Amino acid sequence: MLGHADAKRWVVHPPQDPYGDGYVYTIVTQLFDDGMIASTSAKMDGVFAGSQATTLSAFVQTLADDWRGWDGIRTWRALDHELALDARHDGRGHVSLGVTLRASVPSWDDTAWSARVVFVVEAGEEMTRLAVDLRQALRP
Numbered sequence: 001m002l003g004h005a006d007a008k009r010w011v012v013h014p015p016q017d018p019y020g021d022g023y024v025y026t027i028v029t030q031l032f033d034d035g036m037i038a039s040t041s042a043k044m045d046g047v048f049a050g051s052q053a054t055t056l057s058a059f060v061q062t063l064a065d066d067w068r069g070w071d072g073i074r075t076w077r078a079l080d081h082e083l084a085l086d087a088r089h090d091g092r093g094h095v096s097l098g099v100t101l102r103a104s105v106p107s108w109d110d111t112a113w114s115a116r117v118v119f120v121v122e123a124g125e126e127m128t129r130l131a132v133d134l135r136q137a138l139r140p
Helices: 056-065 125-137
Strands: 009-012 024-033 036-045 073-077 083-089 094-102 114-122
Touching: 024 094, 024 114, 036 094, 056 073, 056 083, 056 125, 114 125
Parallel strands: none
Antiparallel strands: 009 024, 024 036, 073 083, 083 094, 094 114
């Protein structure tokens, strides 16, 4: 999904509908960096999310659409916080995109493990490509 085979990478697998009703999807997602491998299953909004910015792909699309920049940090979290993204624009054409994975435990359990990798993404074409890839990968 993001990164290179021999360096840090973020991989998002196709969504699954564990209950068969379209309300909640789960995705397996992985981070790889400098010998570290982290993997979790994240719960995502289903049919009620629609095209709102609450979806992961819509969040990344807003980052791509705002390629000229923004102030502060933008964040997105999966339903139980097993996957979280934070994005900061440097004002010079690059976005620092932090991807955090967390154990699949209730969000109130603050003893769970977490792993974070930061990717520097070109704010224009590279972010747009990531948004398109995510939209395609996350189709139920």
